[in-house]
Amino acid sequence: MSTTTDDKGIELCPSAISHIKEKAKAKQRRVVLPEGTEPRMIEATAKLLAEKIVAGVTLLGDEQEVGNLLKRYNVSRTGVEIINPAGASDLSSFVEEFMELRKAKGITKPMALEAMQSPLYYGAMMVRRDLADASVAGAISTTGDVLRAAIQTIGLAPGINTVSSSFIMTMPEYRGVRNKVFMFADCAVLPNPTAEQLASIAVSTAWTMATLVGEEPRIAMLSFSTKGSASHADVEKVVAALEILKRTHPALKIDGEFQVDAAIVPEVAKKKAPGSAIAGDANVLIFPDLDAGNIGYKLTQRLANATATGPIIQGLAKPANDLSRGCSVNDIVDVVAIATLLKG
Numbered sequence: 525m526s527t528t529t530d531d532k533g534i535e536l537c538p539s540a541i542s543h544i545k546e547k548a549k550a551k552q553r554r555v556v557l558p559e560g561t562e563p564r565m566i567e568a569t570a571k572l573l574a575e576k577i578v579a580g581v582t583l584l585g586d587e588q589e590v591g592n593l594l595k596r597y598n599v600s601r602t603g604v605e606i607i608n609p610a611g612a613s614d615l616s617s618f619v620e621e622f623m624e625l626r627k628a629k630g631i632t633k634p635m636a637l638e639a640m641q642s643p644l645y646y647g648a649m650m651v652r653r654d655l656a657d658a659s660v661a662g663a664i665s666t667t668g669d670v671l672r673a674a675i676q677t678i679g680l681a682p683g684i685n686t687v688s689s690s691f692i693m694t695m696p697e698y699r700g701v702r703n704k705v706f707m708f709a710d711c712a713v714l715p716n717p718t719a720e721q722l723a724s725i726a727v728s729t730a731w732t733m734a735t736l737v738g739e740e741p742r743i744a745m746l747s748f749s750t751k752g753s754a755s756h757a758d759v760e761k762v763v764a765a766l767e768i769l770k771r772t773h774p775a776l777k778i779d780g781e782f783q784v785d786a787a788i789v790p791e792v793a794k795k796k797a798p799g800s801a802i803a804g805d806a807n808v809l810i811f812p813d814l815d816a817g818n819i820g821y822k823l824t825q826r827l828a829n830a831t832a833t834g835p836i837i838q839g840l841a842k843p844a845n846d847l848s849r850g851c852s853v854n855d856i857v858d859v860v861a862i863a864t865l866l867k868g
């Protein structure tokens with residue numbers, strides 16, 4: 525799938541991001557930035573440390589090149605570590621671990637060495653080993669490359685079967701509430717989720733909502749049908765996902781299948797889904813596929829003037845987040861704050 529800047533831009537509502545940055549400051553975590561030779565990463569490093577959003581930054585790349593950039597941008601070395609993966613002291617143990625991880629795939633030592641010498645994979649291995657709390661890249665790498673390195677090296681969170689993405693959608697005003705927040709997923713990663721994957725997307729998004737926004741998730745599984753109003757294989761997939769969730773996560777506040785109006789408009793909910801504790805009051809919207817999710821978030825952003833914060837990559841055992849290649853220095857700072865919090 526092709527990516528565009530428009531698709532990937534993190535854009536943050538001032539209240540949402542200041543809340544997230546405050547939480548990140550309290551955690552004082554370490555981030556690895558694999559694209560250490562990119563000037564925007566250098567400027568972001570300066571801001572992250574000056575604003576005390578992280579305790580330290582590891583920049584990957586040639587020591588001399590990164591060092592020269594730090595000098596050119598007048599960035600203090602305090603709190604900054606530079607590692608060149610190709611000559612790193614832990615490279616051979618990273619290679620061993622990666623070979624073990626990928627042995628079922630028939631990986632050879634030269635292949636593992638090549639991967640671990642690449643900053644995206646090296647950074648992901650640092651996160652895997654808790655040498656960094658999160659990795660953030662994508663200013664000069666594609667989404668696919670960032671995600672593949674994270675999936676293969678960090679792996680999935682326990683009980684989760686897919687990486688996905690979510691957006692925090694902040695509405696200027698919704699039914700009398702200013703800056704009302706919804707979480708939408710998946711809007712950027714998985715084109716055609718199965719019922720099992722849809723269930724995992726819901727679990728990951730609930731966790732992201734609770735961790736980043738601090739609100740209790742009330743999840744609606746969306747469809748073009750409400751409680752059996754239509755029958756189609758696509759509706760059955762959503763119903764099957766809901767059944768999985770009710771069985772595996774009985775404590776989650778979740779219901780469906782709902783058309784989106786039944787999910788978020790109490791008057792419609794009363795008519796279409798009477799008796800549902802979620803209908804009319806959902807704050808997490810799980811779309812049945814990527815077409816719906818991507819179109820849904822963009823419509824909300826453009827027609828309702830909502831602020832879309834994301835894509836937030838979720839479902840990994842430890843955080844690694846993607847950036848838009850058109851990202852600004854402030855975008856990088858914001859995504860780092862988000863990613864460090866996703867460690868939980």
Ligand SMILES: CC(C)(COP(=O)(O)OP(=O)(O)OC[C@H]1O[C@@H](n2cnc3c(N)ncnc32)[C@H](O)[C@@H]1OP(=O)(O)O)[C@@H](O)C(=O)NCCC(=O)NCCS
Pocket residue numbers: 525526527528531532629667668669671672675676685686687688711712713714835
């Ligand atoms: C995730 C992504 C990188 C995988 O791409 P890919 O390499 O073509 O996928 P493949 O089917 O070849 O799978 C490669 C590996 O990743 C795994 N994988 C693929 N998608 C996955 C997902 N969503 N979650 C977990 N694992 C996934 C596969 O199981 C496979 O694992 P293996 O190597 O251990 O067998 C791809 O779905 C992608 O690029 N998504 C981003 C979409 C995008 O561009 N969105 C718009 C921008 S917001």
